[in-house]
Amino acid sequence: MKRTVLLCPAALVSVFLSCGAMSGVPPAKTVHYAPGDRPARFTGLGSHTRKITTSSPEAQRYFDQGLNFLFAFNHDETIRSFREAAAIDPDCAMAYWGIAVSCGPHINFPMVPPARAKTAWDALTKATSLAQNCTTPEKALIDALGGRYASPEPDNRRPLMRAT
Numbered sequence: 001m002k003r004t005v006l007l008c009p010a011a012l013v014s015v016f017l018s019c020g021a022m023s024g025v026p027p028a029k030t031v032h033y034a035p036g037d038r039p040a041r042f043t044g045l046g047s048h049t050r051k052i053t054t055s056s057p058e059a060q061r062y063f064d065q066g067l068n069f070l071f072a073f074n075h076d077e078t079i080r081s082f083r084e085a086a087a088i089d090p091d092c093a094m095a096y097w098g099i100a101v102s103c104g105p106h107i108n109f110p111m112v113p114p115a116r117a118k119t120a121w122d123a124l125t126k127a128t129s130l131a132q133n134c135t136t137p138e139k140a141l142i143d144a145l146g147g148r149y150a151s152p153e154p155d156n157r158r159p160l161m162r163a164t
Helices: 002-024 057-071 075-088 093-103 114-133 136-146
Strands: none
Touching: 057 075, 057 093, 075 093, 093 114, 093 136, 114 136
């Protein structure tokens, strides 16, 4: 008992001292976009890439950036990157797939707000309409989302969450 009483204050002091040590660390850089601004092109995000059906190297770069943000669970930057890829190449089905997968429900956010669910569904619908020009793996990725999303959103998403 005496030992616990002595260790608690020591633990508290070490916590407070370590918090003070962090006071000199600058905050993380925040990127703010004005309406109409082109999303930033970031470097050093990782090496994840997937060749997609597009005639634009710039759309491919924004798609890959979105993919890296997606794997890092930064969905806001993911959406911006995939939207930019779609703006550069409006016929790129995988850019719309990226918007859909970013806006829709996922393991960390199974119940998305209605507006976001609608954005996901609309993007998936657009990707599906463009899928005839895609490779077989791209079509499979688009079809897979079709098994996980529904419009209107059902009250019970459990069967959709189990879709394979």
